[in-house]
Amino acid sequence: MSQTIQPTMPADWRDFYALTKPRVMSLVIFTGLCGMLAAPVSIHPVLGFTAILCIAVGAGGAAALNQWWEADIDAGMKRTAKRPLPAGRMDRTSARDFGVALSVGSVLVMGLAIHWLAAALLALSIVYYAWFYTVWLKPRTPQNIVIGGGAGAFPPLIGWVAATGHVTLMPVLLFLIIFFWTPPHFWALALFVQTDYAKVGIPMMPVVAGEASTRRQILIYAIVLLPLALTPWLIGGTGAVYGVSALVLGTAFLIFAARVGLRRTGENDAMKPEKRLFAFSILYLFALFAMLVADRFASVQGWLA
Structure with a gap:
């Protein structure tokens, strides 16, 4: 990260929502739900909803951390320049804290409500995307998206494991x-x-x-x-x-x-x-x-x- 982008206006809920990358999250939710529904055992609807919500929130937290770290990079790209941080609608500390809160909260709820194996996989997926891909792989190697593709591949695995309890x-x-x-x-x-x-x-x-x-x-x-x-x-x-x-x-x-x-x-x-x-x-x-x-x-x- 380089220079800090100072916000020119207070962030509102739409900016925090944008940090979660809603379009990407829709695919995360869908594949996670499909993994759960395709499993050979059923899960109570309330627990199933909770598990999918945790997957969605965890993905949103990882996306927020990704944008916190890459704010300066996003500012230099036409495709991402209008995101909340490069556009100056939010300060980095708020984005970072929001991402951490969503990430930690989703893992804890998954562990307490479902089981800790699913929670561990969710935690691994968050760390994989927010640190291994964003911080380490992306700026260093053209194979970034190949190895980093594992981050987006976790949802159906987590959904299946949430229902069955094993891999x-x-x-x-x-x-x-x-x-x-x-x-x-x-x-x-x-x-x-x-x-x-x-x-x-x-x-x-x-x-x-x-x-x-x-x-x-x-x-x-x-x-x-x-x-x-x-x-x-x-x-x-x-x-x-x-x-x-x-x-x-x-x-x-x-x-x-x-x-x-x-x-x-x-x-x-x-x-x-x-x-x-x-x-x-x-x-x-x-x-x-x-x-x-x-x-x-x-x-x-x-x-x-």
Whole structure:
């Protein structure tokens, strides 16, 4: 961090809400809920709601700490310059204290209301994102988003463990699916905002390795993701509803990624393949996890028996 950005006006609740990165949190809540609902045992609705709330609050706390640390970086990027801290609507101390309060509170409630294994995983996910990724990885290596992708992969694992009380292969596979989905998803975004990252000195893959190398790696990760997403079905952890959906969605994802991976630098296209891939990657993850829950529901109801 460099110079302190002095607030020019008092922060209100909308600024604190913005610190939690609501759009990112929606995906966190959804995948966490899907992990919980796909688990082979049910959880009391009140406890389930509490667990998902803790996941959401913990993610919001980590996001606030991320923005506290990166306020000066955010100020130098067009995409993030209007966030509360770089825009001067909040002081850093308030953002830091807010992030710590949400993070600690969510872990304590998860431990006391659910169990301490889920709380430990939640704490690990917060530290992973707020410190390991934000402070250590992001400014040091172009592999930041690859290794840091684990931060966003925790919610379905935590949701599953909150319901069952233990870690098995299935939630680990859900973790790995998001882990391998993250690089092509985020690098697609980085390709069309790479000048922002270059300006503030963040070594994102397109800035360090170039566009051609980044596109090739996007395609490689998409190729790996397809069989990985099919693995829950192949090992018998899900049924045909999920399996067929994973095959169709994964094939579509691979086609979008191939258009990015095989695109030549400087090729003119008003609607770039990178933007199409980024948009579809979000739909892909929502749809894949929705089908995971639909498969579980169909199995419970005996529709596929």
